[in-house]
Amino acid sequence: MNAEIIAIGSELLTPFRQDTNSLFLTAQLNRLGVEVSFKTIVGDRLSDLVRVARTALSRADVVIFMGGLGPTEDDLTRECVAEVLGRPLQRHARIVEDLRARFAARGWKMAENNERQGDVIAGAEILDNKRGSAPGQFLHIDDENGNAIIILLPGPPHELTAMFEENCVERLQRLLPAKYIAIRELKIGMLGESMVDKRAAPIYKAAQGIETTILAGSPGEVQLHLRAQADSMEEAQKRVDALASLLEDEFEDAVFSSKGESLAQIVGYYLGMREATLAVAESCTGGLLAETITSIPGSSRYFLGGAVVYDNSVKITLAGVPPLLIAEHGAVSKQVAAALAEGIRAQCKSTFGIGITGIAGPGGGSQEKPVGLVFHALADGKDTEVVERTFPGDRDRIRHWATQQALDMVRRKLM
């Protein structure tokens, strides 16, 4: 079974907007055993739309239209699909009543053009939209003209996502041949994508019937997506789990997550379990480390705070780095990284302290200390561990690498 996903809207043909719904739909369809063969993006002109719909129906078993279901004259998806199928549109009184009630609840009178949202292609099932006004439509054709599944979904991502999950998955399961598909996602820290592929390829290529995708996440994170299909869910799960185990053996403790969690989530989980707290003093990452940690809801339970020590004077005032240490070794040094970690730990009275100092570029590098050089320190009150790395890439990538490295040191400490 193959699918085509069609995104409708002239704004998606400007340099400013992009269809992202299709990524969600692709993941959902793959899980049902349907591969996506084509994606098309088209504007609001009826003739273009009709042409695109005709082409899609000639080459895909499942065709999903996204967008163009609103009340304005630009919203032509209903008309287009009806025309291509040669079926009439029928206005459903129940939908129009519901719409009118929605407006009335806000004290508004409904403009007449909104009634168009009640137009349903003959033979289609109506998909309720709990998060917006435009209902979707689901059409299963199985007659002398052929066999096709056609779905009309609203464009706004939160409406589309909910409607697909609540109203389409089960309908598709009933119509599609039973497929049992299990997925797993491993995340590997602080190794490059090509290095991961080199070590993983011999393992996943030897595994029968499991599709493996290697994907570079943000710098310092490589993802391995595993997908297996079998005659029973148990068998499919057994297959991905077996491959996941082999990969975990190969990469050992470089695997930081086996269910899709981020490194900051894992670190937060470990800190919470140990009832430990963390404080950070960061220079070249400029707040990115603290921001990454605090992006996790509930992080206030284990993260006390920290200092962004950009200027040397602030390294001294807020993180208690001895001025002589900076004079002697330079701000970007093993010694200053350690002093930052120890200093911020003492200032904030946390279990652990992290210090980061480095050169994110583009300026400020030298032969001896090039752009990309970063020192990361972790202090626990007894020992202070320092890791020196030289990261590739631009300012943004170097800052992300350094943030992941620091978090990974905490993870390994707590593992």
Added chain:
Amino acid sequence: MNAEIIAIGSELLTPFRQDTNSLFLTAQLNRLGVEVSFKTIVGDRLSDLVRVARTALSRADVVIFMGGLGPTEDDLTRECVAEVLGRPLQRHARIVEDLRARFAARGWKMAENNERQGDVIAGAEILDNKRGSAPGQFLHIDDENGNAIIILLPGPPHELTAMFEENCVERLQRLLPAKYIAIRELKIGMLGESMVDKRAAPIYKAAQGIETTILAGSPGEVQLHLRAQADSMEEAQKRVDALASLLEDEFEDAVFSSKGESLAQIVGYYLGMREATLAVAESCTGGLLAETITSIPGSSRYFLGGAVVYDNSVKITLAGVPPLLIAEHGAVSKQVAAALAEGIRAQCKSTFGIGITGIAGPGGGSQEKPVGLVFHALADGKDTEVVERTFPGDRDRIRHWATQQALDMVRRKLM
């Protein structure tokens, strides 16, 4: 003139990857007076590719193929286009020699399949690829079969971007009717998209022949993209500038940028001009404010650093907030925001100090102090200004709103 952009590669039909090259190409084509009517994404199967190419040539004047130009058996774009046009592929000795030299320079022997990259469709011009191995192709057809411009570009973004700018723009200009298109981009701070549209629509709708796009950037930033086409560049520029002036009059000092700069860049520019420095003490934004400021290269000239004061004890130690103030008014209060700004300014000896305290959620809200409530303070040593806002959205959006609000206070102070 209209165009279709075709992205080729089975990885673009997975849930993990997305074509982004088409946004760059759309901006470039629009500047040449060409609208994009269709975008198609297709995998590596030859029959699918041929079908897509045939459809595109039947409905667009300019067809751009991206990807599938490499040496592997999956790279079929050359074969596909040649087949659809009914033209032979000719292997160019010069390209093959260049490829062989590339390999030799690295001490490698070239595998034979690489020679396929020297296959050129009869009649096509070769587009050199300075950043990769696969050359592009440019074909202008103007015969009894019709009129079309066909471009084959490599998939990797840095190769595609350079090749289009260096080898395609001028070629297209020579073939396309002369168009003079001027663009402007205004950015407006701290207003919602619908409010901006409500006030801007009467103005831009009255302006003849200027296309206006309103776009929500990150929370706290709305962009107005203006594009005018005229018989001379002078006239086109005059038109967008005139509309930009009217919009600047309407939104006054809410317009923070008129050439696309970010708010952090503008604030950095003002601080640099005044030789002023900045320090921040942030609670609910958790490092995002510092991170946003330091994402700008050269920010160490005006940003001294700051504190991420997540725990109340850290508000006291690192930013010098009096403990009694927190006890009396609560950590999320006007008074604590002001104390954070004044305290961090004193600690870091900066010209300006910013303090932020609020509730980013999802937990921690109350009837009196709901999720989204944020206090922002700016201290200059004489006065301390405090702004209270309640922002909509989730944790991530609230943190971005608060960051923009704080930066906007500095901008207004320095304007």
